[in-house]
Amino acid sequence: MIYQLRHLTTYLYEKPVTFARCALRLAPWQDTAQSVMDSHLSITPKPTLLETHIGQFGERVVTATIETPHRSLKILAKSRVEVTRAGPTWPLGGRAWEAVRTEAFASTSLDLASPVHFLYPTRMTALQPAITAFVAESFQPGRPVLEAAFDVARRIKAEFAYDPKSTEVSTPAIEAFTARHGVCQDFAHIMIAGLRGLGLP
Structure with missing residues (x-):
């Protein structure tokens, strides 16, 4: 099954903001049963600096620094993910x-x-x-x-x-x-x- 994901975050400010730094964890997880086919961010206003690193739990973290004065900040994450894992079996079990x-x-x-x-x-x-x-x-x-x-x-x-x-x-x-x-x-x-x-x- 292939999923198309869209996640929009919007910040609105009463007065112009001259500086913002966001740590974004918006990329889907990838493992043997879930493959990320495509994942990208659109940030408005455009960041002055983008840095990517792997977080402590293996997640992709994008740090965006925005130095353009703004009254709204929009972060749009779009991804395509292929999931091949089987659904849960019923009744659910597991150890005691x-x-x-x-x-x-x-x-x-x-x-x-x-x-x-x-x-x-x-x-x-x-x-x-x-x-x-x-x-x-x-x-x-x-x-x-x-x-x-x-x-x-x-x-x-x-x-x-x-x-x-x-x-x-x-x-x-x-x-x-x-x-x-x-x-x-x-x-x-x-x-x-x-x-x-x-x-x-």
Whole structure:
């Protein structure tokens, strides 16, 4: 299957901005089951300098420096991606979630793929007893980890309202959880905080 992706970000300013620097992570991931056929950025106004490097998780990072005064900044990413991976098999399985938790905490590796980078709370995904209890309802003893995680995602979709005016980029997970509304970022933070509350990366 070949996908054509278009992602537009627009910044609007009340007064002219004379300098901007953006670190852009907009190139699709590439692996054995996903091939990036084409990927490019269009930035208006045109950057004075573009630099590309590989980030800590192997992602392509483009740093754009804009020194032209502007009141709007548009970043358009277009890509074509061929995906050859098979769809998920049903029912979802995987190892029992307790075994995954035990293995994650037993890991002694600090390489970038290590689960230790994804086990501990952050400012946006602080451990909250209410969120952990909500997620724990899907993690009955011995339940396969993928099945349980999918159930949490299903429950979030069913029980929370998508409302782009209800939260901001700085809203912590507990606020969106308590209000039962938010946007994709909030729902992801709720799930991450809950999984980490159970000791799952």
